[in-house]
Amino acid sequence: MIEAFEAKTSMKQDLDAWCLVFAEGQAELSGGVVDPGVLAEQLRVGDEGRVRRWLARRAGSICGVAELRTQQHDPAAGFLRLFVTPSARRRGVGSRLLARVAADASVERIQATVLAGPPGEPFVGGWRVVLRLELHEQRLDQDTLRRCQELAIAAHPAHRLVFWQGAAPEQWVASFGRVMGHVLDAPGADLQMASRTWDTAAVRAWEAGMGGRHLLVGAVVHLPSDDVVGATVTTVPSWEAGVAEQHDTAVLPEHRGGGLARWMKARQALRLHELFPTVESVTVTVNQQNAPMLAVNRAVGYRLLRERLLVEVSTDRLKGGPRCGPALG
Numbered sequence: 001m002i003e004a005f006e007a008k009t010s011m012k013q014d015l016d017a018w019c020l021v022f023a024e025g026q027a028e029l030s031g032g033v034v035d036p037g038v039l040a041e042q043l044r045v046g047d048e049g050r051v052r053r054w055l056a057r058r059a060g061s062i063c064g065v066a067e068l069r070t071q072q073h074d075p076a077a078g079f080l081r082l083f084v085t086p087s088a089r090r091r092g093v094g095s096r097l098l099a100r101v102a103a104d105a106s107v108e109r110i111q112a113t114v115l116a117g118p119p120g121e122p123f124v125g126g127w128r129v130v131l132r133l134e135l136h137e138q139r140l141d142q143d144t145l146r147r148c149q150e151l152a153i154a155a156h157p158a159h160r161l162v163f164w165q166g167a168a169p170e171q172w173v174a175s176f177g178r179v180m181g182h183v184l185d186a187p188g189a190d191l192q193m194a195s196r197t198w199d200t201a202a203v204r205a206w207e208a209g210m211g212g213r214h215l216l217v218g219a220v221v222h223l224p225s226d227d228v229v230g231a232t233v234t235t236v237p238s239w240e241a242g243v244a245e246q247h248d249t250a251v252l253p254e255h256r257g258g259g260l261a262r263w264m265k266a267r268q269a270l271r272l273h274e275l276f277p278t279v280e281s282v283t284v285t286v287n288q289q290n291a292p293m294l295a296v297n298r299a300v301g302y303r304l305l306r307e308r309l310l311v312e313v314s315t316d317r318l319k320g321g322p323r324c325g326p327a328l329g
């Protein structure tokens with residue numbers, strides 16, 4: 001049975017179960033960590049009205065969840081997250097959820113990421129592959145830490161490294177924002193995120209929206225100007241966590257090619273280990289076309305875990321077919 005799910009008005013038991021299936025699915029898909037309790041609190045407060053949710057029940061229990069979020073950078077597209085709990089798979093639950101999402105959706109296109117291979121890739125068999133992404137993991141073991149220590153002592157006389165947790169210090173917030181604007185230089189980044197003005201207010205809003213995660217920023221400061229010219233962003237779940245997530249890394253174009261990113265990311269790994277000794281690994285998703293970022297990540301000990309695909313289908317096409325899988329292909 002498929003139902004629309006309204007987090008704000010749902011019974012607590014349903015909200016908790018929905019968040020648990022979602023968190024487990026998200027962990028399987030991205031290697032990242034979502035705390036179901038924190039998620040439930042966020043959903044209760046409510047979001048910006050660009051998100052719709054559904055659930056599937058079997059014998060009264062929630063066994064599948066779906067969420068469609070209108071893309072900020074592309075309002076004609078919705079980003080889908082759809083998970084079926086492992087014990088309920090291969091019984092058509094995912095297909096029924098997807099059919100309902102397509103019937104209710106008001107967007108023209110639906111996008112999603114899946115891991116290459118079963119079950120995700122065959123499930124979205126007929127969808128167009130927009131981007132090929134790689135999921136990498138850096139294990140913070142002795143080997144990686146030693147490698148990072150060696151890279152961290154590189155000499156960069158015109159630059160220094162600074163680190164902060166949470167809000168950026170006042171003197172760097174503007175130049176940090178400028179660097180964050182250059183994350184869009186990455187191949188395919190425009191397909192995944194909106195171009196935005198990273199002024200001080202935008203940086204402050206982003207910092208305030210971490211939703212139960214510690215924010216750790218490593219930055220390269222150019223000594224003559226005292227401006228941030230490179231930055232890397234890592235988050236750590238605020239509960240006792242073994243896995244951190246690596247997000248944006250950027251260096252201003254005129255400072256690229258000199259090893260600053262490698263230096264900064266090596267020191268960021270060491271800093272992360274010092275501050276959060278329970279964190280054993282860091283995961284990141286990188287576009288397969290982004291050779292410089294992949295090379296930097298390899299140097300600081302990231303290893304490929306899985307390939308992920310960003311896929312897309314027209315909503316009309318989904319409505320037309322009996323289901324989304326190879327039947328549409």
Ligand SMILES: CC(C)(COP(=O)(O)OP(=O)(O)OC[C@H]1O[C@@H](n2cnc3c(N)ncnc32)[C@H](O)[C@@H]1OP(=O)(O)O)[C@@H](O)C(=O)NCCC(=O)NCCS
Nearest residue numbers: 083084089090091092093094095112118119120122123325
């Ligand atoms: C992908 C997922 C949602 C499928 O849910 P499900 O309820 O098992 O899917 P269905 O039973 O409706 O399967 C529909 C079709 O998808 C394909 N498929 C699903 N799982 C598959 C698998 N493990 N291997 C091969 N094909 C598979 C098949 O063609 C299947 O039809 P069939 O069973 O008649 O052969 C579920 O496995 C899941 O939550 N995976 C992790 C998250 C994910 O990848 N989500 C997709 C985001 S869109």
